[in-house]
Amino acid sequence: MVGDNKYEISQRAYIKIVLHALKHQCNSVNGVLVGKVTGAGNEASEEGNSKIEIVDAVPLFHAQLGVLPMLELALSQVEEHLIADKESLVIAGYYHANERFDDYELSPLARKIGDHIARYCPQAGVLLLDNRLLSSLGKGGNKKPVVQLYTRDSVRGWRLGVDLSLKEPTANSILSDYISEKREQLLFDFDDHLYDISNCCHIISPGPAPESWELINQYSVEKVTNIRMLLSFIKRMTCY
């Protein structure tokens, strides 16, 4: 059963996903997940007790998610990078964050892209940012990841899964710190890269956590705890 697959997400991938979403609060954002699939039995089969380790995330777009050319280009570049990297990582999933705060459903676009990725990696998972959990992040003590996992069933399509764990238990507290330090400004996605190619995407091979991200802005802002909640109204302010 697909439900027996275990998904584990590294701190690096997890933090990147959330920071990407926070950098572009007015838009939906997406990206691919890169990782390893290990497990007993046939790797190509959906069934069996596979373990999917999500090692890194590649932030892709924050504008015009639904158009194809740049998505194809991005996926081919990610694949080229993974082949050259020789760490035997694959594109193991896709992540998406919806535009509106109270939108907790996986959109048709996310499902389509997830289907495409699942053709190459049947155990691929889709992560959807959960704004409620993100809002409660600042209250501390929350060990659950702030993303929902969706897994693919050949019969019923994408369904909410439960087997997602954080590899490092300190991920949420580090994430809170990074949010208060506004480190999302240091993150560039593929859209930013296409806008100015000197903005390089963070396609990084596995390694220690990115402590080398330097704070470029020392401006101190009051510690904002429920960022997504506080900025939720952005979602409703369109057409201004």
Added chain:
Amino acid sequence: MVGVAEEAELDRLEKQVDGGRKEDTAQYLSLVRKLKVRRSEKVALHGLALLNSPSAASKLGDDVWTVYEQVAIAAMDCNCLDVAKECITALMKKFPDSNRVGRLEGMWMEAKGYWQQAEKVYESLLEVNATDPFLHKRKVAMAKAQGNFSGAVEALNKYLETFMADHDAWRELAELYISLLMYKQAAFCYEELILAQPTNALYHLGYAELLYTIGGLENLRAAKKYYSATIELSGGRNIRALYGVVLKVLLFNLPFQIHVGCLIESLKWNFVCGNRKVGQRTCKAKEARSAWKGTLLLLGFGRCGAAINQLLKQTRSRNEEESMEIVSLASTVLKMEYKSKAPKKLPLLAPLLEKAASAS
């Protein structure tokens, strides 16, 4: 849409204001208003500091009310609704029966989530000012915020029947259609935009991307033309368009069977073929099953075969000439850009460009 120079100026002012130079706040806020960018956190923070400082506020003169409005909207964007309410109250005292302040009230109710009350406010304002575009747009925004995309599309279509010169609205409609995966309708919106502003590179780019997404040989050919137009209008600086041209060539290198099948579909009613019904029937065969079967049927009829082959050769040779030149130029520009700005990423690019070079 903001130009590079203007954005640089805005970032410079923002850094100075962040760094403590309060005297630049007014200039920063006015540039944000002019460029219509959405930097709500900064605007709310610095704008509020400006309004709370009596000396700075008095220097603004009458502009202070515009700043109140700007800060109110920015505060609503950051969910600081108390701050927003204070600004709106101040504005209401100064301008008691104003349409603009009424609009702000409606927006505040939207922020709170009181949709029906906001609706009532807008309706009552529309009774007085039926042609206020902002009120119509707020109704579209409300529908979108509540997740009612089809309602938003309907309202926006109705708005555009009256205000068809509103480019931002056409763009918003295109984005709504894209999020609903209705690409053909989104392409129509971009067509309107291109007709209205044929020299705007970004509209050509958006249209090209939509054509690519919709697919089909005709559309891909058209997409390539629009990508080329974008390159021309942007002076060769638009990386997406350069990539777009290169990607097209890879798609043109389809297997022969599919190529012919697609051609047949696109030349549906233009067969150099005596029997039109034959053409139609074989088209249906091609649509239903693989292109190869369609081709065989056609060739079996003999008369069409030679004509099709001839057409194929002609279009192929035209394509090849065009493709070679544009693609090699685009590849060269991309390589140069990457070498100068992001040399580490050049290895990712090389396989794609090689494939494109060999395909053309």
